[in-house]
Amino acid sequence: MAEQALSNENMVAEGFSGIAQDWSDEKQAFQVPWGKAMMWIFLLSDTFIFSCFLTGYMHVRMNTTIAWPNPSEVFALTVFGAHIPLILIAIMTFILISSSGTMAMAVNFGYRKNRKVTAALIAATALFGLSFVGMQAFEWSKLIEEGVRPWGNPMGAAQFGSAFFMITGFHGMHVSIGVIYLSIIAFKVYRGDYDKKDNYEAVEIAGLYWHFVDLVWVFIFAFFYLW
Amino acid sequence: MSENTKLHPISIYLKIWLLLFVLSTLSYMVDYWGFQGYLRWTLILLFMFLKAGFIIAIFMHMTWERLALAYAILAPPLVLLVLISLMAIEADYIFAARKLFFGA
Numbered sequence: 001m002a003e004q005a006l007s008n009e010n011m012v013a014e015g016f017s018g019i020a021q022d023w024s025d026e027k028q029a030f031q032v033p034w035g036k037a038m039m040w041i042f043l044l045s046d047t048f049i050f051s052c053f054l055t056g057y058m059h060v061r062m063n064t065t066i067a068w069p070n071p072s073e074v075f076a077l078t079v080f081g082a083h084i085p086l087i088l089i090a091i092m093t094f095i096l097i098s099s100s101g102t103m104a105m106a107v108n109f110g111y112r113k114n115r116k117v118t119a120a121l122i123a124a125t126a127l128f129g130l131s132f133v134g135m136q137a138f139e140w141s142k143l144i145e146e147g148v149r150p151w152g153n154p155m156g157a158a159q160f161g162s163a164f165f166m167i168t169g170f171h172g173m174h175v176s177i178g179v180i181y182l183s184i185i186a187f188k189v190y191r192g193d194y195d196k197k198d199n200y201e202a203v204e205i206a207g208l209y210w211h212f213v214d215l216v217w218v219f220i221f222a223f224f225y226l227w
Numbered sequence: 228m229s230e231n232t233k234l235h236p237i238s239i240y241l242k243i244w245l246l247l248f249v250l251s252t253l254s255y256m257v258d259y260w261g262f263q264g265y266l267r268w269t270l271i272l273l274f275m276f277l278k279a280g281f282i283i284a285i286f287m288h289m290t291w292e293r294l295a296l297a298y299a300i301l302a303p304p305l306v307l308l309v310l311i312s313l314m315a316i317e318a319d320y321i322f323a324a325r326k327l328f329f330g331a
Contacts, residue, residue: 030296040300051307055314062318065325072258090255097251101244104286108237204288211286215279222275226258226267 039205043212046174050216053167054223060159061227069155071225075139089225092135093217099128100214103182107207110189110200118203119190125210126182129175136172140165164224171220174213181206243285250278 013021030037061068072085079087106121143164147154150162185206194200254274257267284290289297 030299031293032296037296040296044300044303047304048307051304051310055307055311058311059314059318062315063321063325065322065329072261086255086258090251093251093255094248097244097247100247100282100286101240104240104244105237108235108240111234208287211282215282215287218275218278218282222254222271226254226271 033201033205035201035205036208039208043208046212046216050167050170050219053170054219057163057167057224060163061157064157064159066157068157069153069160071227074143074155075225086225088135088139089221092132092139093221095128095132095135096214096217099125099132100211102128103207103210107200107204110194110203113195113198113200115189115192115195118200119186122182122186122189122203122206126179126186129179129182129210129213133172133175133179136168136175140168167220167224171213171216174216178210178213181209239285243281247278247281250274250281254278 012018075087075089076083076085077087078084102121103125106118106125109118109121148161148164150165152158153161185202188194189200189203194202251274254271257270257274262270283301289301
């Protein structure tokens with residue numbers, strides 16, 4: 001790296017390659033593979049997007065004078081004759097945590113160069129994610145059937161619907177994209193792409209994305225469902 | 228490639244996994260047992276920050292990253308506290324104004 005920079009010292013590029021040169025020459029700030037640094041920076045920007053949604057939700061919930069629908073009741077299910085509050089959301093939370101655990105193990109087995117176990121664990125993570133999306137689809141259909149719309153609902157403050165569909169919808173989209181992303185990585189692991197490169201970084205980078213999806217759910221669970 | 232992210236024993240992931248399950252169960256129990264008021268909020272936020280912290284520190288390997296990366300990622304979200312405070316103050320004001328003018 002240093003040698004390269006020295007030999008290029010007198011070559012001052014113009015235009016776009018000039019920008020690239022100025023920002024890269026001997027100025028590496030993060031001692032990690034570039035893919036990992038870029039994923040972290042993407043996740044940082046995503047943090048701001050979700051925070052804006054949650055702050056907007058807090059704002060409309062605090063300023064409405066009409067009672068907010070009680071999430072404990074809205075998301076209750078009657079299972080085998082027993083009425084359990086918030087049970088579907090609790091199951092979804094446990095599914096997402098399970099998937100985070102299998103993903104963390106996948107990253108570890110990746111660095112141990114255990115191709116088959118890594119691929120299986122990533123596939124398991126993707127399946128957990130898929131079941132999460134399925135349960136969310138069930139939850140959405142149930143609420144739409146009960147008359148919840150982005151502009152109003154029979155249980156209380158009209159803002160409930162818009163906040164709910166926006167926040168859980170955006171999170172569900174992240175989970176869906178994650179399932180596709182993980183399926184591709186699982187396939188590439190299984191095919192032996194990372195053995196050939198002798199480098200399982202891609203698994204850790206996919207893991208960062210997946211853990212972030214779980215992380216966002218921790219905040220949604222606390223602020224939307226438990227408030 | 229940071230050497231230290233490679234070979235942690237599996238046991239640390241299993242322990243954190245179990246801990247996350249316990250914390251999730253506890254935060255669900257806050258709702259199930261119907262705690263209200265400050266007790267509810269203290270418990271919800273406590274369990275939330277513990278879960279978020281363990282996910283970032285262990286599962287996302289932030290504990291083992293160099294500080295240059297950790298600060299670059301963890302410090303900027305702190306400005307959100309300003310946004311949240313401002314929006315909370317403004318929401319209070321709108322709530323009061325609605326009470327006053329619409330008498331709801």
